[in-house]
Amino acid sequence: MKTYSVVIVDGHVLLSQAIAHLVDSFEEFETLYICNNGQELLDKLKQNSVLPDIVLMDICMPELNGIQTTQLVSEIYPRINILALTADEDEHSIINMLRAGAKGYLFKSIEKSELEIALVDVITQGYHHTKNVSDVLIKFLMGESESKKVNLKQQELQFIRYVCSEMTYKEIAKSMYRSPKTIDGYRDALFKKLQVKNKIGLVMYAIKHKLYTP
Amino acid sequence: MKTYSVVIVDGHVLLSQAIAHLVDSFEEFETLYICNNGQELLDKLKQNSVLPDIVLMDICMPELNGIQTTQLVSEIYPRINILALTADEDEHSIINMLRAGAKGYLFKSIEKSELEIALVDVITQGYHHTKNVSDVLIKFLMGESESKKVNLKQQELQFIRYVCSEMTYKEIAKSMYRSPKTIDGYRDALFKKLQVKNKIGLVMYAIKHKLYTP
DNA sequence: GGGACAAAGCGGTTTTACCCTGTGTGAAAT
DNA sequence: ATTTCACACAGGGTAAAACCGCTTTGTCCC
Numbered sequence: 001m002k003t004y005s006v007v008i009v010d011g012h013v014l015l016s017q018a019i020a021h022l023v024d025s026f027e028e029f030e031t032l033y034i035c036n037n038g039q040e041l042l043d044k045l046k047q048n049s050v051l052p053d054i055v056l057m058d059i060c061m062p063e064l065n066g067i068q069t070t071q072l073v074s075e076i077y078p079r080i081n082i083l084a085l086t087a088d089e090d091e092h093s094i095i096n097m098l099r100a101g102a103k104g105y106l107f108k109s110i111e112k113s114e115l116e117i118a119l120v121d122v123i124t125q126g127y128h129h130t131k132n133v134s135d136v137l138i139k140f141l142m143g144e145s146e147s148k149k150v151n152l153k154q155q156e157l158q159f160i161r162y163v164c165s166e167m168t169y170k171e172i173a174k175s176m177y178r179s180p181k182t183i184d185g186y187r188d189a190l191f192k193k194l195q196v197k198n199k200i201g202l203v204m205y206a207i208k209h210k211l212y213t214p
Numbered sequence: 215m216k217t218y219s220v221v222i223v224d225g226h227v228l229l230s231q232a233i234a235h236l237v238d239s240f241e242e243f244e245t246l247y248i249c250n251n252g253q254e255l256l257d258k259l260k261q262n263s264v265l266p267d268i269v270l271m272d273i274c275m276p277e278l279n280g281i282q283t284t285q286l287v288s289e290i291y292p293r294i295n296i297l298a299l300t301a302d303e304d305e306h307s308i309i310n311m312l313r314a315g316a317k318g319y320l321f322k323s324i325e326k327s328e329l330e331i332a333l334v335d336v337i338t339q340g341y342h343h344t345k346n347v348s349d350v351l352i353k354f355l356m357g358e359s360e361s362k363k364v365n366l367k368q369q370e371l372q373f374i375r376y377v378c379s380e381m382t383y384k385e386i387a388k389s390m391y392r393s394p395k396t397i398d399g400y401r402d403a404l405f406k407k408l409q410v411k412n413k414i415g416l417v418m419y420a421i422k423h424k425l426y427t428p
Numbered sequence: 429g430g431g432a433c434a435a436a437g438c439g440g441t442t443t444t445a446c447c448c449t450g451t452g453t454g455a456a457a458t
Numbered sequence: 459a460t461t462t463c464a465c466a467c468a469g470g471g472t473a474a475a476a477c478c479g480c481t482t483t484g485t486c487c488c
Contacts (some may be wrong), residue, residue, distance in 0.1 A: 012301055012322035014329060018232035025235065087226055100301045108226035115228060166415045168444065181467045188447075198474095199445075200381045203417050207428045382474060395438045402477075405436090412476075414443090 003125055005032040007052040007070065009041050009069070010060040010085075019056065019085070026116050029054075038064030051077060056085040056121060057102070059093055067096050074101030081122045085115075092209060094136050104128035152193075157211060159186045163202050164212040218337055219246040221266040223255050223283070224299075225275040233270065233299070240330050243268075252278030256286065258421065265291060268336060270299040271305055272317070281310045288315030295336045299329075308350050318342035366407075371425060372399045377416050378426040 006023050008031060010016040020031040032052045035041040038061060045051065055073065059066035070082050084097045084105040094105050103122050106115065110130075121128035128135070154162070155176075162172040168188065173180040191197065194205050206212040220237050222393060224230040229378075230248040237245050238328065246266045249255040252275060269287065273280035284296050298311045298319040308319050309397040317336050320329065321344075334343035343351070366374070369390075376386040383401065387394040405411065408419050 014236075014299075014320075014322050014324050014326055015229060015232065017326045018229065018236045021235040021239065022228075022232045048409070106228075108228050110228050112228060112231045154221075164414065166418075167409050169446095170444080179467055181469090182442080182465085184468095185466075187445085191446085197380050197446090199414060200378065202416060203414060204378070204380075204428055207421060214418055384474080392439065396436065396440090398476080399436065401475085405476085 002028065002030040004029050004053040004119070005050070006030065006054045006056060006119070007032050007041065008034040008056045008085075009036075009038065009061070009066070010034070010056075010058040011037060012058075015058075022112055023056075023119075027118065029116075029119055037061045038066065038069030038072075038194050041069060045073070045077060045080075051080055053081060054119060055080055055082045056106075057082055059084065059086045059088050059097065067093075067100050070097060070100040081126070083118060083122055083128065089132075090208075091136055091140075094133055095140055098133075098137070101187075104130075105133045106130070107132070118211065152190075152211075156186060157188060159183070160190065160202055160206050161212050163187075163199055164206055164214075216242065216244040218243050218267040218333070219264070220244065220246040220268045220270060220333070221246050221255065221258070222299075223250075223252065223275070223280070224248070224269045224270075224272040225251060226272075229272075236326055236329065237270075237333075240333065242331055243330075251275040252280065252283030252286075255283060259287070259291060259294075263382075267292055267295060267298045268333060269294055270320075271296055273298065273300045273302050273311065281307070284311060284314040284316050295340070297332060298334055299343065303346075305350055305354070308347055310355055312351070318344075319347045320344070321346070354392050366404075366425075370400060370404060374404065374416055374420050375399070375426050377401075377413055378420050378428075 003099075006029050008016045008019050009022070010019070013034075013036060016034040016036070020034055023029050023031050033044060033048075035044060040094045041055070042064075057070060061069075064072075066084065070084070073080060074082060081103045082101060084094075084102045085108065086093065086106075087108040089109075090108055092136055098107055104118055104127055106128075107130075114130075117122070117128075118128040149164065158176065160171065162175060167175070169183045170180050173183040176183070178186075187202075190202060194202065196202055196205060203212075207214065220243050222230045222237070223235050224233070227248075227250060230250070231334040234248055237243050246264070247262075249258060250362060255269070256278070271280045271284060275283075278286075280298065280300065284298070288296060295317045296315060298307075298316045299322065300307065300320075301322045303321055308372060311319055318332055318341055320332055320342075324332075324344075332342040332344075372390065373386065376389060381389070383397045384394050387397040390397065392400075401416075405414060408416065410416055410419060417426075421428065
């Protein structure tokens with residue numbers, strides 16, 4: 001008997017459809033609908049009177065990404081269980097997704113049987129954490145993690161994006177309408193804050209943390 | 215009637231399984247087996263006497279990636295039709311995949327009906343090219359593409375990876391057992407060859423072209 | 429062998445990056 | 459009203475990066 005409804009949110013339609021098939025093949029679950037991005041999910045939730053029991057959410061999506069969407073949805077509809085389902089296996093994504101309110105984090109490299117277990121778990125227990133994810137969480141709690149939430153100001157974000165272009169600091173200063181010495185200050189502050197020693201470090205940080213997309 | 219067999223190669227098991235479901239839902243196609251990476255595909259092809267009609271191949275995979283695998287398989291088993299099926303939409307991947315012998319290039323953002331059309335096409339016509347892919351091909355042939363195959367020497371590859379770390383040229387010189395001045399030469403040569411003006415440009419090139427993974 | 433040519437290596441020079449310390453100025457806190 | 463703090467900015471110095479031109483080395487071809 002189909003008792004629980006699932007919504008799938010993934011930027012890649014073919015994958016959404018394929019996963020929908022898979023979900024429908026499970027005893028107790030059925031796909032309610034699929035969405036291409038976070039905005040579409042919000043719209044559908046507003047329109048439909050029937051709320052899903054579970055949302056399977058990818059992270060990498062155009063417009064509204066998985067983390068932002070999770071944050072919004074879990075605030076407005078706390079009864080919906082959101083499970084991350086993504087290829088993104090890095091620490092930051094996991095931490096941020098769980099912080100945003102996800103009830104579990106699944107890699108796309110799991111077996112379909114594990115997906116079913118996760119779905120059942122989240123219904124019966126309210127969460128599902130695999131070993132990999134637990135390890136990251138523990139590492140994080142132990143303070144061994146580098147994800148100590150560094151929050152960057154708008155200005156610093158803009159600066160770091162300029163650094164990723166081939167501009168010199170002098171050129172960046174012009175573009176940002178600041179004195180070159182001020183730019184020196186921005187740089188030094190970021191070096192300290194992000195624990196890097198030069199421009200290259202900044203660029204790598206920006207790319208790893210998706211502040212800049214090559 | 216199930217007449218044509220399909221093999222799916224994708225680093226993410228859940229996706230392979232989901233797509234397999236989808237393929238099995240099509241009239242004329244059925245999944246023969248799935249593989250987690252290129253090496254596994256080569257092994258299976260060697261072991262089994264029955265060869266698949268079509269291989270759906272992802273690019274991003276551990277060990278042997280999709281492009282390398284396609285090259286090998288299309289040389290040894292020219293009768294197998296390889297279709298790229300990937301989230302990777304950049305020009306380089308498309309060009310390299312087709313150069314390696316793929317009979318078509320599908321984005322994971324297509325509809326499942328399009329997947330079926332592509333499978334039928336590749337059986338009846340021997341290829342399937344969507345508009346997006348054709349556009350890239352034309353652009354490439356017109357010489358407007360930046361993919362003008364710059365081939366880098368082993369030395370230059372190693373150097374460019376060092377540059378992506380936060381090392382100075384002096385440190386790189388030590389690591390590569392070369393004089394700092396020689397390293398200067400490597401750098402200048404690469405600046406010219408890759409049309410960049412500084413270290414940052416090199417780093418961006420390396421990342422865009424997957425010479426270095428952050 | 430010797431000339432043509434490209435790549436590797438090297439010295440000197442200028443520009444940029446990096447680092448430390450310090451000043452003035454507003455806005456918020458006490 | 460003064461303390462505090464964040465911010466824009468400056469001077470001045472060293473190290474590194476980037477650019478130029480020159481010599482050496484090796485290879486290919488007559």
